[in-house]
Amino acid sequence: MTEVLADTAPGESVSLERVPDDDVRARLLRLGFLDGAVECRHRLRKGPIVLRRNGTEMALGADLAAEIEISHARADR
Amino acid sequence: MSCHETGDCDVDADETIALVGCPNVGKSVVFGELAEQYVDVSNYPGTTVDTTETAFGDAKLTDTPGVYGISSFDEEERVTREIVLEADAVVNVVDATQLDRDLFLTLQLLDMGIPTVVALNMMDEAEADGVDIDADALEAELGVPVVPTVAVDGEGIDELRERVPEATAPASTPVERWFDELPDDVGASRAEKTLIVEGDEPTAERVSSGAIVADGGVPALTEIGQREDVYGHRRRRVEDVVGGVLSREERDSSWAERFSDLMLDPLTGTPIALAMLGAIFYFIGVVVAQKVVDFLEITVFGEYYNPIVEGAVEGILPAASWAEPIEFMLINGNLGLLTITVQYIVGVLLPLVIAFYFVIGILEDSGMLPRLAVLTDRGLNRIGLNGRAIVPMIVGVGCVTMAVITTRMVGDRRERLISTALLGLAVPCSAQLGVIMGLLAGLGLIWWFGYLGVLLLVLGVAGLFLDRTLPGEQTPLVTELPRMRVPRPRNILRKTYNRTKMFLREAIPLFAVAAVAISALEYVGGFAVIQRVLSPVTALVGLPQEFARVLLLGLVRRDFAAAGMTDMAFTTAETFIGLVVITLFVPCILSMVMILKERDAKSALLMWVGSWVVAFGVGGLLAVIL
Numbered sequence: 001m002t003e004v005l006a007d008t009a010p011g012e013s014v015s016l017e018r019v020p021d022d023d024v025r026a027r028l029l030r031l032g033f034l035d036g037a038v039e040c041r042h043r044l045r046k047g048p049i050v051l052r053r054n055g056t057e058m059a060l061g062a063d064l065a066a067e068i069e070i071s072h073a074r075a076d077r
Numbered sequence: 078m079s080c081h082e083t084g085d086c087d088v089d090a091d092e093t094i095a096l097v098g099c100p101n102v103g104k105s106v107v108f109g110e111l112a113e114q115y116v117d118v119s120n121y122p123g124t125t126v127d128t129t130e131t132a133f134g135d136a137k138l139t140d141t142p143g144v145y146g147i148s149s150f151d152e153e154e155r156v157t158r159e160i161v162l163e164a165d166a167v168v169n170v171v172d173a174t175q176l177d178r179d180l181f182l183t184l185q186l187l188d189m190g191i192p193t194v195v196a197l198n199m200m201d202e203a204e205a206d207g208v209d210i211d212a213d214a215l216e217a218e219l220g221v222p223v224v225p226t227v228a229v230d231g232e233g234i235d236e237l238r239e240r241v242p243e244a245t246a247p248a249s250t251p252v253e254r255w256f257d258e259l260p261d262d263v264g265a266s267r268a269e270k271t272l273i274v275e276g277d278e279p280t281a282e283r284v285s286s287g288a289i290v291a292d293g294g295v296p297a298l299t300e301i302g303q304r305e306d307v308y309g310h311r312r313r314r315v316e317d318v319v320g321g322v323l324s325r326e327e328r329d330s331s332w333a334e335r336f337s338d339l340m341l342d343p344l345t346g347t348p349i350a351l352a353m354l355g356a357i358f359y360f361i362g363v364v365v366a367q368k369v370v371d372f373l374e375i376t377v378f379g380e381y382y383n384p385i386v387e388g389a390v391e392g393i394l395p396a397a398s399w400a401e402p403i404e405f406m407l408i409n410g411n412l413g414l415l416t417i418t419v420q421y422i423v424g425v426l427l428p429l430v431i432a433f434y435f436v437i438g439i440l441e442d443s444g445m446l447p448r449l450a451v452l453t454d455r456g457l458n459r460i461g462l463n464g465r466a467i468v469p470m471i472v473g474v475g476c477v478t479m480a481v482i483t484t485r486m487v488g489d490r491r492e493r494l495i496s497t498a499l500l501g502l503a504v505p506c507s508a509q510l511g512v513i514m515g516l517l518a519g520l521g522l523i524w525w526f527g528y529l530g531v532l533l534l535v536l537g538v539a540g541l542f543l544d545r546t547l548p549g550e551q552t553p554l555v556t557e558l559p560r561m562r563v564p565r566p567r568n569i570l571r572k573t574y575n576r577t578k579m580f581l582r583e584a585i586p587l588f589a590v591a592a593v594a595i596s597a598l599e600y601v602g603g604f605a606v607i608q609r610v611l612s613p614v615t616a617l618v619g620l621p622q623e624f625a626r627v628l629l630l631g632l633v634r635r636d637f638a639a640a641g642m643t644d645m646a647f648t649t650a651e652t653f654i655g656l657v658v659i660t661l662f663v664p665c666i667l668s669m670v671m672i673l674k675e676r677d678a679k680s681a682l683l684m685w686v687g688s689w690v691v692a693f694g695v696g697g698l699l700a701v702i703l
Contacts, residue, residue, distance in 0.1 A: 023150055024555055029308045030146045030181050031557070035316065042341045047455040048464070048554055050341060055206070056178045057337075059451045061463060061554035 003072075005049055006065040008040040018069040024060075031056060092136040094241065095160050097186065098170035099179050100143030101444070101559035103198045105129075106228040107170050108140040109571050111238060116575060126156045127579065133241075139164070145557075146182050147189065148277050151489070155279065162268055162280075166192040166244040168237070173203035173210055173225070174560070176323055180315045181308075187219065188252040188311070189268035192244035195223045196237050201230075202560075207326035214322045220247045229565050251314065255307055263298070276304035333561040340448040340561075350452055353445070354471050357436055365432040366476055367511060373424035383416045390415065406596050412633060418592040421634075422585060426478070426667065430580050433472065433479040434573040440468075441572075442564035446486070447556045454554045460540025461547070463488060463554040466496045473504035477635075477664050480504070481671040482580075491549045497676055498543060501664040501684045502691060503536040505635070512639035513656050520649050531657055535695060587670045595633070595666070604629060618654055618696035620647070627655070628662060635665045650703040654696050661692035 008014055016034055019025035028034050033053055041057060042050040049065040051058050060068070096111075098104040109116075112131040129140040141160050142153035149155050161167060167186055171179040186193050197212055216223040222240045226233030255274040259265070265273065265284045272280040281298040339345040387408045394400040407415045440446050446468060454464030466487045473480035480500050484493045505513060517525045544551065598604070611625040618624075623645060631638030638659040647655060663669065663685050673681045 021553075024553075026148075026304055026308060027145070027150060027555060029305065029312065031178050032181070032312055032315070034309075035312055042338075042451075044341070044343055044451065044455065047343075048451045050451065050558065054175075054177045055560075056175055057558035059447065059454075059554060059556050059558055061454055061458070063458075064553040064555065 002069045004066055005040075005060070005068040005070050006043075006062060008043065008049065008070065010040050010042055012040050012072070013037045014040065014070040014072055016068055017071050020067050021064070024064060028058070031058065033058060092165045093160075093163060094133060094136050094138050094166045094168060094244075095164035096138060096140045096168050096170065097157065097161060097182070098143060099145050099172065099175070099182060100557070102143065102170045102172040102175075102179065103228045104143060104170045105140060105572065106565075106568055107168070107196055107198065107226070107234070107237075108138070109568070110228055110231055110234045111138060111168075126152055127576075128156065128160070129575065136165070138168075144182070145178070147185055147272065148275065149279050158272070158277075158280075161186070161189075161191060164191065166194070166241065168194050168196055168241060168244075170196045170198050170228075173197050173199050174206055174208060176208075176210060177315060177319045180318055181311060183219065184250075184311050184314055184318075185271070187221065187246050188250045189271045190246045190250075190266075191268060192246050193221050194237070194241055194244045195219065195221060196228070196233070197223055197225045198228050200225045200233075201227045205328075205331070207328040209324045209326070211322045215318070218318045218321060221245050229568065251310065252307060255303060258303070259298070273298055274303055275307050337444075337448065337558070337561050340445075341451060343452065346448070346452050350449055357471060358474055361429070361432050361436060361472070361476060361479075362474060362510070365428050366506075369428045369432075370425050373428065374420060378416075378420040378424050383420065386415050386419075402600060405600050406593060409596055409599070411599060412592045412595050414589065414592055414596070418588060421667065422581075422588055426584070426588075427577075427581070429476050429479055430577050431573060433476065433482075434576045434580075435569060437468075437472075437483065438569040438572045439564050442562065442568060444559045444561040447558050448561075450554060450556060451558070458551070460499070460537060461495050461544025461551050462492055462540070463552060465554070465556070466492060469496045469500060470504065473500045473506070474510070477501065477504060477506045478668045478671050481668060481675055484675065488552050489549075491547055492552060494547065494676065494680060495540065495543045497672055497680075498684050498687065499536055499540055501668065501672060502539055502661060502688055503532050505532070505660045506665075506668075509635040509639045509660070512643070513660065516639070516642060516652060516656060520652060524649070524653050527653065528656060528660075531695065531699070532660060535661060535691065539691065583674065584670070587674060588667070591666055591670055614693055617693055617700075618658055619700035620651055620655055620658075620696075621645075624655060627659065631659050631662055631665070633666050635659070635662075638662070654699045654703065657699060658692045658696040661688065661695055663688040663692075 005014070005016065015037055016028065019028060019034070025034070031053075033051065035053075038051045038053045040049060041052045046062055048059045048061050051060065096104055096108050108129060108131070111133060113133065117130045126142055128142070131138050139160055141157040144154045144157045147154070147158050147161055149158060169183050169186055171183060183193070183195060195215075197210065197215070200210075203210060212223050212225045222243045222245075224233050224237045224240055226237060228234065252271050252274070256270050258274060259270060263270070263284065269280050269284055273284065285298045340349060390404060390408050394404050405413075407413055410417070412418055446465075449467050450464030452464070453467040457464055457466050468486060469480040469483045472483050477500050481497055484496045484500070487493050487496050513528070514525075517528055607629060608622070608625045611628065612622050615622055615624045615628075627638050627641040627645070630641045639656070642652065642655055642659065664672070669681065669685065672684060
């Protein structure tokens with residue numbers, strides 16, 4: 001079963017594997033959010049999810065988070 | 078009209094230097110520190126994006142909208158791309174606390190071959206975070222000057238100014254490996270080639286249209302783009318550079334981080350947000366829109382300015398019949414060009430504009446806005462908007478005219494349209510709300526809740542309707558959350574001043590034209606005709622014909638309409654219906670002018686007509702029910 005970003009709990013570290021929307025993917029890539037593990041900082045109920053990487057925080061709307069596929073990062077990062 | 082169109086800029090120079098950086102890296106502060114004199118804010122042609130220019134030695138320094146990279150994802154990026162492509166050199170402001178994020182843009186500029194100087198800003202915050210950056214090593218890695226700065230304190234600015242002429246770019250960068258994909262005879266600069274291999278369609282189309290199309294077999298330039306490869310490769314180079322120059326010590330989380338966490342948790346964030354919005358409403362809606370504006374209107378204009386100007390005009394113009402229309406235009410009691418129009422602009426608009434830009438400046442610089450957007454995203458999704466639309470809605474309760482300007486920050490065209498339409502339709506402004514609240518208080522608490530309920534219902538239904546009918550799709554929320562900071566007063570005041578100046582320069586001619594047009598209509602007896610024509614409509618909502626006069630006043634200013642209601646002997650139900658109708662009815666003349674300026678004529682007209690239909694539709698329905 002593929003996991004999506006919307007299922008992530010705050011505090012978890014995940015890698016964004018597949019971002020279907022071209023523009024959103026390019027924007028995340030540019031900011032380094034596809035380079036490796038990112039931390040899930042907050043998840044609002046049925047609302048946006050906040051990710052963090054090297055001190056940069058990004059908020060993604062719920063619909064978007066539901067279509068981004070993730071994998072759990074190994075603990076070595 | 079902006080100086081780009083006319084060509085006669087106040088800032089005149091052959092060479093242009095662009096200030097480029099990600100959002101919230103202190104770019105406008107660096108700009109303010111580098112600016113030697115007069116600062117010129119203008120609208121970039123064909124956009125709602127403001128750019129700022131100033132003289133810098135013999136050159137012209139242009140501030141650009143903050144972007145994370147040079148491409149075309151939104152209007153800001155397109156403006157920045159155009160300015161960068163035309164610039165002779167770039168000062169790239171980099172946030173030292175976000176080196177890894179910001180160097181993507183830096184390396185992109187260098188790939189494009191644009192002579193660059195890097196201002197490594199916010200060195201103080203980086204140090205507080207335990208981040209140590211070796212600026213000399215970074216300079217060696219990038220091959221361009223790197224100047225550490227703390228722009229808010231003016232540190233490093235002199236050195237930056239001295240080193241701007243050293244701006245340079247490496248003769249060759251790894252992006253060139255993708256240039257092989259391009260046809261040999263493509264007539265494009267290195268910057269354009271970089272953008273084309275990154276799949277930037279506007280650049281590809283422009284270069285294609287200028288080139289002689291070779292015979293078949295050559296792929297169209299728009300199809301060459303390999304954005305992900307190029308971006309991915311650049312990201313890996315960024316990681317390498319950062320690894321070589323940056324060392325990090327773990328520190329405890331700062332107050333800013335803890336406050337940010339509180340803001341983003343709905344349990345604690347909602348009360349904080351409500352308290353803040355309450356404070357904003359109190360400041361704009363009560364202190365400024367009522368107390369300050371009342372003082373200016375009643376005392377300064379009512380007692381001094383208007384009588385003096387009226388006396389002077391009557392004294393100068395002869396008592397001949399030909400002078401009568403001129404006198405009417407200049408000093409009539411409804412919208413005279415020299416009296417009431419000036420009163421509206423200086424006595425009403427100016428204080429509101431200043432207060433509003435001041436508040437927006439604080440919200441921007443503190444990092445509150447995107448956090449509010451995160452909190453409200455889910456609710457606003459239902460009416461076709463994303464969380465960023467919260468700001469216009471809140472400001473709208475203060476002043477709809479001001480709120481129309483903030484729709485710029487909402488996202489794409491579709492969302493701007495929805496939020497503007499909702500503002501014009503169902504958000505009462507504070508001036509009107511004061512009078513309405515007074516009238517409703519006389520009716521009883523139950524009517525007050527009824528009024529609120531009807532408005533929220535209309536807002537929800539209208540939002541749903543627009544979301545379903547407008548073409549296109551809702552854009553999801555994708556926003557960076559900048560670090561929270563205590564705003565610097567100097568920067569807030571500078572922004573407020575520049576934006577107010579720019580606003581007045583554009584708005585004053587529009588209002589003057591509108592005032593003359595309405596006065597002319599009144600002079601030729603248009604008002605009486607309109608009142609007669611409206612009588613079937615007032616009958617529809619079960620109100621006497623005098624209500625048409627209230628509506629006419631509402632065309633000029635919404636609180637006039639509300640105030641006009643107080644003079645009329647209506648029954649409870651009639652008063653309630655009347656208040657609902659004047660709230661939903663067309664926005665005031667100032668708001669309409671702003672809507673016209675910010676959107677296009679067709680949307681403005683549709684919104685105007687739509688307000689009539691909805692106001693009387695809902696009013697008629699209430700008349701049947703009550």
